[in-house]
Amino acid sequence: MSFELVVLGAASATPTSNSYTTSQLLKMREHYFLIDCGEGTQKQLRRSRTKFSRINHIFISHLHGDHFFGLVGLLSSFHLLGRTTPLTIYGPPKLKEIVLTQFRAAGTFTSYPISFVVTQHKVPQVILETDSYTVNSFPLKHRIATTGFKFEEKPLKRGLNKQRADELGIPVCDYHWIKEGKDWTSDEGKVVPNAEITFDPPQPLSYAFASDTMYVPETAEYTNDVTLLYHESTFCEDKADRAKQTMHSTAKEAARVALDAGTSHLLIGHYSARYKDLDQFEKEAKEVFPHTLRARELHAYKVSEKGVQVKNLRERTHEE
Amino acid sequence: MSFELVVLGAASATPTSNSYTTSQLLKMREHYFLIDCGEGTQKQLRRSRTKFSRINHIFISHLHGDHFFGLVGLLSSFHLLGRTTPLTIYGPPKLKEIVLTQFRAAGTFTSYPISFVVTQHKVPQVILETDSYTVNSFPLKHRIATTGFKFEEKPLKRGLNKQRADELGIPVCDYHWIKEGKDWTSDEGKVVPNAEITFDPPQPLSYAFASDTMYVPETAEYTNDVTLLYHESTFCEDKADRAKQTMHSTAKEAARVALDAGTSHLLIGHYSARYKDLDQFEKEAKEVFPHTLRARELHAYKVSEKGVQVKNLRERTHEE
Numbered sequence: 001m002s003f004e005l006v007v008l009g010a011a012s013a014t015p016t017s018n019s020y021t022t023s024q025l026l027k028m029r030e031h032y033f034l035i036d037c038g039e040g041t042q043k044q045l046r047r048s049r050t051k052f053s054r055i056n057h058i059f060i061s062h063l064h065g066d067h068f069f070g071l072v073g074l075l076s077s078f079h080l081l082g083r084t085t086p087l088t089i090y091g092p093p094k095l096k097e098i099v100l101t102q103f104r105a106a107g108t109f110t111s112y113p114i115s116f117v118v119t120q121h122k123v124p125q126v127i128l129e130t131d132s133y134t135v136n137s138f139p140l141k142h143r144i145a146t147t148g149f150k151f152e153e154k155p156l157k158r159g160l161n162k163q164r165a166d167e168l169g170i171p172v173c174d175y176h177w178i179k180e181g182k183d184w185t186s187d188e189g190k191v192v193p194n195a196e197i198t199f200d201p202p203q204p205l206s207y208a209f210a211s212d213t214m215y216v217p218e219t220a221e222y223t224n225d226v227t228l229l230y231h232e233s234t235f236c237e238d239k240a241d242r243a244k245q246t247m248h249s250t251a252k253e254a255a256r257v258a259l260d261a262g263t264s265h266l267l268i269g270h271y272s273a274r275y276k277d278l279d280q281f282e283k284e285a286k287e288v289f290p291h292t293l294r295a296r297e298l299h300a301y302k303v304s305e306k307g308v309q310v311k312n313l314r315e316r317t318h319e320e
Numbered sequence: 321m322s323f324e325l326v327v328l329g330a331a332s333a334t335p336t337s338n339s340y341t342t343s344q345l346l347k348m349r350e351h352y353f354l355i356d357c358g359e360g361t362q363k364q365l366r367r368s369r370t371k372f373s374r375i376n377h378i379f380i381s382h383l384h385g386d387h388f389f390g391l392v393g394l395l396s397s398f399h400l401l402g403r404t405t406p407l408t409i410y411g412p413p414k415l416k417e418i419v420l421t422q423f424r425a426a427g428t429f430t431s432y433p434i435s436f437v438v439t440q441h442k443v444p445q446v447i448l449e450t451d452s453y454t455v456n457s458f459p460l461k462h463r464i465a466t467t468g469f470k471f472e473e474k475p476l477k478r479g480l481n482k483q484r485a486d487e488l489g490i491p492v493c494d495y496h497w498i499k500e501g502k503d504w505t506s507d508e509g510k511v512v513p514n515a516e517i518t519f520d521p522p523q524p525l526s527y528a529f530a531s532d533t534m535y536v537p538e539t540a541e542y543t544n545d546v547t548l549l550y551h552e553s554t555f556c557e558d559k560a561d562r563a564k565q566t567m568h569s570t571a572k573e574a575a576r577v578a579l580d581a582g583t584s585h586l587l588i589g590h591y592s593a594r595y596k597d598l599d600q601f602e603k604e605a606k607e608v609f610p611h612t613l614r615a616r617e618l619h620a621y622k623v624s625e626k627g628v629q630v631k632n633l634r635e636r637t638h639e640e
């Protein structure tokens with residue numbers, strides 16, 4: 001199995017004429033999760049040909065503008081498009097007030113219900129759980145209250161070896177238990193071990209988003225063993241002082257977290273506009289953690305047990 | 321003389337993959353006035369190669385998102401760029417709260433002072449006046465409190481006919497009064513009429529911005545005789561009912577205002593996304609008021625006594 005991460009914006013601080021601030025769309029187990037929502041996110045969502053109606057959960061890491069200034073515009077567009085499906089927004093305590101103040105001033109309320117789930121940044125917590133996946137928030141260390149988010153698939157049921165089941169004459173009504181891992185007992189009392197009639201299901205995959213944060217060893221604990229870790233890398237080593245001062249990370253620090261966490265892959269982004277050559281970030285990170293990719297806007301990262309496939313969505317989108 | 325209007329966004333309601341919501345930059349008498357600030361305005365300002373530091377006055381017509389969702393992002397970028405020059409924002413009463421709530425949540429305050437001037441939508445009022453120009457707000461009729469803005473150059477002093485002044489032996493110290501329109505009296509008591517030694521100064525020009533509004537005859541009174549009137553035209557005649565219902569105008573209604581106001585030129589915009597063919601707006605408006613242009617994004621409209629010159633700024637900007 002696989003999940004897909006679409007990078008909508010990978011710049012820090014302020015959009016430029018050809019870059020957008022942080023936003024990502026995670027497509028996991030048929031669900032669409034929007035993570036952070038910098039100014040212009042709705043434009044990038046359109047360019048990536050995302051159906052707005054498929055987004056039911058939005059996660060905001062913290063209240064610096066480059067991570068949420070596109071939110072109210074997106075919510076407003078949902079309304080104008082006639083959305084009725086409920087939406088849940090996960091974010092810091094003051095987010096609700098910011099959103100509602102603006103809707104109140106416009107004299108409009110949304111055509112769809114919005115629930116706000118308040119995150120808190122001192123301890124990790126489960127903020128969303130279904131039969132299929134779990135989402136945790138976890139503490140990051142930045143200038144204001146900030147959380148990361150971890151999205152984990154739950155294990156699927158075991159795959160049935162249909163051919164072997166037929167040979168043994170197993171009735172369809174027993175499939176349900178077998179897929180849950182139970183052995184099968186025939187009417188004659190013969191026990192067939194589960195391993196003989198099932199395949200291992202695909203490994204559950206996971207994604208963790210860590211932005212913005214200074215380097216802290218705890219991030220590796222919270223994101224332990226995830227398949228893909230996104231960790232901000234605002235600066236390269238030449239500006240390590242500036243990183244510390246602004247409570248951001250360098251590419252090498254991001255890589256150190258990935259190494260300590262034992263993640264399969266690392267994605268870096270949130271580049272300072274001071275850098276023209278973004279390959280430098282990837283180069284420095286790879287010295288510490290070879291399985292590093294750099295976030296490119298309007299690129300999709302398809303992650304499976306086999307690795308990460310990168311697709312440029314610009315090639316099929318209409319560009320101005 | 322001339323002024324220049326740069327259209328940054330001309331779409332209504334919601335940005336699409338290749339259009340921006342309302343924002344315009346007026347360059348008049350060396351001053352830069354930003355009028356409305358839809359999401360992504362800062363990106364369009366960069367694309368039009370505008371120096372952010374030259375903007376000292378921002379005017380917000382009303383609190384529907386497509387007219388101000390880009391404001392906080394722009395203010396934030398001013399801060400990140402290290403701005404120290406004071407900024408004045410003119411807009412409806414709740415704008416200040418909306419802006420400050422977001423800065424408070426981010427724990428940041430701007431590096432430069434912001435003054436808020438509250439507009440009120442019941443009567444026209446002078447909101448800014450210098451020796452060089454006057455800015456009025458005037459009432460519009462929309463679903464929420466909305467004002468238009470009128471920018472008027474003040475008359476320049478008369479031009480001195482230097483050659484004739486030399487022939488008459490007029491001393492330099494008298495030039496000041498002559499340029500103000502006074503006759504000149506020689507030491508011998510001979511009176512030279514002002515018209516003999518000066519030229520007429522260029523006519524003062526004016527610009528009025530009327531968005532969003534339904535058609536009301538009063539708009540023509542408030543914008544009487546302006547050189548260029550921008551009037552919203554969200555719909556064409558086929559959706560005249562929809563225009564009434566949403567308190568917007570059709571292209572023909574915009575043209576009727578221009579005709580009644582006796583403006584030299586009309587610029588229309590704020591197009592509904594329902595229309596693919598935007599030339600239709602211009603065609604319908606021209607049937608009523610021939611001197612109509614349609615607003616095109618990233619185009620500059622240079623307005624003088626001689627007419628309007630249109631320049632496509634995309635040709636010289638870097639496009640993604």
